[in-house]
Amino acid sequence: xxxxxxxEDDEDISNAMxxxxxxxxxxxxxxHDALTGMTLALSERPDLAVLDISMPGGNGFQxxxxxxxxxxxxxxxxxxxxxxxxxxxxxxxxxxxxxxxxEKPYDSVELLGLIDRVLGLEANSF
Amino acid sequence: xxxxxxxxxxxxxLDDSPGDLALLKRHLSQLExxxxxxxxxxxxxxxxxxxxxxxYDVILVDYRLGTMTGLELHEKLLELGNExxxxxxxxxxxxxxxxxxxxxxxxxxLPKVSINPSSLERAIGNAVEKSRxxxxxxxxxxxxxxxxxxxxxxxxxxxxxxHTVAHELKTPLxxxxxxxxxxxxxxxxxxxxxxxxxxxxxxxxxxxMVTCIDDMIDVSRxxxxxxxxxxxxxxxxxxxxQAVSAWAGQAEQKGLEIEVDCPRDIxxxxxxxxxxxxxxxxxxxxxxxxxxxxxxxxSVTERQESGWVETSVTDTxxxxxxxxxxxxxxxxxxxxxxxxxxxxxxxxxxxxxRELVKAHGGTLTVNSTVGQGSTFTFTVPxxxxxxxSAS
Numbered sequence: 105x106x107x108x109x110x111x112e113d114d115e116d117i118s119n120a121m122x123x124x125x126x127x128x129x130x131x132x133x134x135x136h137d138a139l140t141g142m143t144l145a146l147s148e149r150p151d152l153a154v155l156d157i158s159m160p161g162g163n164g165f166q167x168x169x170x171x172x173x174x175x176x177x178x179x180x181x182x183x184x185x186x187x188x189x190x191x192x193x194x195x196x197x198x199x200x201x202x203x204x205x206x207e208k209p210y211d212s213v214e215l216l217g218l219i220d221r222v223l224g225l226e227a228n229s230f
Numbered sequence: 231x232x233x234x235x236x237x238x239x240x241x242x243x244l245d246d247s248p249g250d251l252a253l254l255k256r257h258l259s260q261l262e263x264x265x266x267x268x269x270x271x272x273x274x275x276x277x278x279x280x281x282x283x284x285x286y287d288v289i290l291v292d293y294r295l296g297t298m299t300g301l302e303l304h305e306k307l308l309e310l311g312n313e314x315x316x317x318x319x320x321x322x323x324x325x326x327x328x329x330x331x332x333x334x335x336x337x338x339x340l341p342k343v344s345i346n347p348s349s350l351e352r353a354i355g356n357a358v359e360k361s362r363x364x365x366x367x368x369x370x371x372x373x374x375x376x377x378x379x380x381x382x383x384x385x386x387x388x389x390x391x392x393h394t395v396a397h398e399l400k401t402p403l404x405x406x407x408x409x410x411x412x413x414x415x416x417x418x419x420x421x422x423x424x425x426x427x428x429x430x431x432x433x434x435x436x437x438x439m440v441t442c443i444d445d446m447i448d449v450s451r452x453x454x455x456x457x458x459x460x461x462x463x464x465x466x467x468x469x470x471x472q473a474v475s476a477w478a479g480q481a482e483q484k485g486l487e488i489e490v491d492c493p494r495d496i497x498x499x500x501x502x503x504x505x506x507x508x509x510x511x512x513x514x515x516x517x518x519x520x521x522x523x524x525x526x527x528x529s530v531t532e533r534q535e536s537g538w539v540e541t542s543v544t545d546t547x548x549x550x551x552x553x554x555x556x557x558x559x560x561x562x563x564x565x566x567x568x569x570x571x572x573x574x575x576x577x578x579x580x581x582x583x584r585e586l587v588k589a590h591g592g593t594l595t596v597n598s599t600v601g602q603g604s605t606f607t608f609t610v611p612x613x614x615x616x617x618x619s620a621s
Contacts, residue, residue, distance in 0.1 A: 116405035120412060127417050158397065187400035189447045190393050191458055208404040209440060212411055 106223050107131045109150035111141035111167060112185070113159040117208070121154065124212050125219075138162030142170055145177050151223055154215075157186040157193060168200045181222045185210055239287035239358065241266040244277045244303070245319070246296045250342065254290065254319070260347040264354055274303050283311035287361075288354050293320035293327070301334055308335070313365070315357035319345065337361065385454045392450040396443050403443075407436040445578040449561065452585045459502040459589055463613035466499050466530055466539055467492045469507035473514050474528070481518045487525035488514070496530050499539050500616040505586045509594075512579045513543040513606045520547030521603070537615030538592065542607040549600040558596065559584045583608070 108130045112118035115136065122132045133148050135141035138159055145153065153171070155164035164184055171177040183204035184197045197205040204218045219225075241258065245251040251270055258266045266288070271277040274295045289307065291300040298306075300318050307316065315337035320327070328339050337357040340349060412418060414429045421429070451457040467490075474488050481488050499506075510528070517526040524546040531540050550558060561581045580594075587594040587608045598604035 114401050114405065117401070117408065120405060120408035123412055123417060124408075187397045187404060188393065189396050189444070191456065195460075208400050209407045209436065210404070212408070212415075 105129065105131045106152070106225070107133060107148060107150040108219065109133045109135070109141065109145055109148065109153040109180075111135045111138060111153065111159070111164065112156040113137060114156070117156075124216065128216055128219075130219075138164070138167040141167055145171060145180065146174075149176065150180060152181045152183070152219060154183045154185055154219075157184055157197075158188050165196060165200055168202065172201065183215070183218065183222075185215075236265050237263060238265045238267065239354075240285065241268040241354075242277060242281065242286045242289045242314075243268050243270045244272075244274060244290070244295065244300075245292040246272050246274075246294065247292070248272055250292065254345065257345060257347050257350050261351050261354070262347075263351055264358075266354070274298055277303070278306060278310070281307060281310055281312070283313065286314045288357055289314050289316045291316060291318055293318055301331060301336070304334060304336060313361070315361040317353050317357055389450055389454045389456055392447055396447050399443050400440065403436055403439055407433060407440075410436065445582060448582045448585075449578055452582075457585070457589055459505055461500050461502055461590075461616075463498045464501055464503055464506075466496060466501070466506065466541060466610065469501075469503060469510050470528055470530070470541070472507050473510040476511055477514050477518050480515075481526065484518065484521070485523070486518060486521055488518075489525050489527045491527070491529040493530065496532055496539060498613040499610045500613045501590055501610050505589070506610065509583045509586050509608060510541065510543070512583045513608075516579065516606075517543050517545035517547070517604075521545040522547070532612075533609070537612045538609045539612060540607055540609050542605050544603060544605040546603045549602050550596065550598040550604050551600055555596050555598060559594070 108125050110118050110121050110125075110132060112121065112134070113136050118134050118136065122134055125132045133144050133150060135144050136159075138161060141153075141155070144150075153168075155167055157164040164186075168182050168184075171180060171182070181203040182200065183206065184193075184200075184202050185206045185208060186193060187208040189207075194205050203222050204215075206215055243251060243254050243258070245254060251272055255268055255270055258268050269280055269286075271280065274297060289312070291303055293300040295303060300316075300320070304316050304318075316335075317338045317340060318331050318336045319340050319342055321342045331339055337360060338353045340353055410429050410432045413421070414426060414433065448457070470490060470492060474490060478488060514526065514528070526546070527542075527544045529542050529544070531542075532538075533540055559580050561578060584594040587610070590610050592609035592611065594606065594608040596604055596606050
């Protein structure tokens with residue numbers, strides 16, 4: 105079972121994501137801040153991470169950079185999800201090597217589709 | 231009664247000829263308007279030692295000073311922070327020296343032969359007045375720069391406030407929309423047809439609110455000059471097809487066709503894919519909302535002579551009166567209450583579309599006859615046109 109780490113400070117949104125992902129057959133790990141996210145990433149080694157950008161105590165970009173700096177976590181694909189409309193976030197996400205960037209409210213079908221593609225599960229989804 | 235009130239100023243006089251220096255000092259003591267308290271030097275290094283910024287109101291310097299020229303001394307004084315006007319005195323004459331001296335920021339130039347109390351009176355008067363005006367100008371410039379800085383900061387604050395508002399509205403909205411979607415998609419149990427119908431309404435209303443928030447952010451970007459496009463060569467057909475997919479469902483519900491006429495040989499345009507989608511989607515959504523029958527038509531043509539691609543969206547709605555045609559691109563305009571009810575939203579759509587087209591360098595116009603529908607047309611530059619003008 106593939107493991108997905110969600111780091112999202114809004115509990116309702118992380119809950120909603122977790123419900124979707126579990127229904128799609130993933131094991132879901134949830135953190136509500138960057139530090140807990142990093143700790144979970146190190147202990148659980150998820151197959152993919154979905155990161156919020158604006159979070160108290162360290163944003164998603166910083167978390168992604170920290171993961172990239174640690175060899176065991178550097179290859180975990182990252183998808184950013186944000187409610188922010190500040191300019192150049194998409195470019196910044198690309199700069200971090202993210203495999204996806206979604207604005208909230210995100211389209212769950214698109215998000216799940218991308219996760220399947222990135223994890224090579226496309227065949228299973230048919 | 232004296233015409234001029236005597237004004238007391240401090241001067242520095244420098245001449246390596248003691249005779250000339252004594253003469254200059256005597257002339258300076260005979261001025262009517264100015265009572266000049268003069269420090270006299272025959273060695274430039276002594277003068278530089280005595281100098282301090284703000285100490286003198288006027289500086290009179292001989293051009294030939296032995297170890298350096300008057301111009302070199304002027305440069306050294308500038309380095310020390312001199313703001314007082316410098317008048318260059320010389321036995322030599324020559325246009326070239328005058329132009330070099332004035333170019334270097336010397337305030338005035340007096341040939342030694344023509345030095346007398348009245349010429350000094352005039353030269354000092356001009357120099358002091360000019361220097362006073364320059365100072366006032368500099369102060370005004372500084373004040374203006376400060377105002378611009380303050381306005382720019384305020385702009386940033388306003389923009390930042392809009393972003394915070396958008397973020398804080400969208401976060402709970404995302405939670406609401408996601409849980410509605412989860413229930414709607416059957417992840418919380420089977421639903422009746424009526425429940426599905428009601429939840430669809432809830433979801434649609436969430437989406438409408440998202441559009442309003444995005445529109446608000448866009449307008450704040452235009453107002454604060456913060457809109458940035460990511461321009462790249464693209465086929466205009468791509469954003470058109472995306473917009474058609476987005477509105478096909480609504481059109482079908484109303485029994486409307488969406489026809490696209492985009493010839494294969496339309497050249498690549500230079501544009502921002504997502505922003506062009508936004509423009510076309512806005513025009514198409516209006517066309518679908520206001521048409522009751524027939525087809526909404528999108529057609530693309532190339533204006534061959536000028537290097538622009540023209541896209542038109544034509545509806546079969548009730549048309550727009552000439553008076554309203556002037557107003558529909560204004561912000562917050564819904565032409566009638568009824569229109570507002572049909573289109574929903576903040577009435578920002580067309581003003582945003584026009585600003586986005588303008589940011590591409592193009593124009594968005596309307597052609598309409600009441601009772602016969604409307605055609606909205608916008609232009610974007612061909613990629614080769616942009617490449618040519620850039621090089």
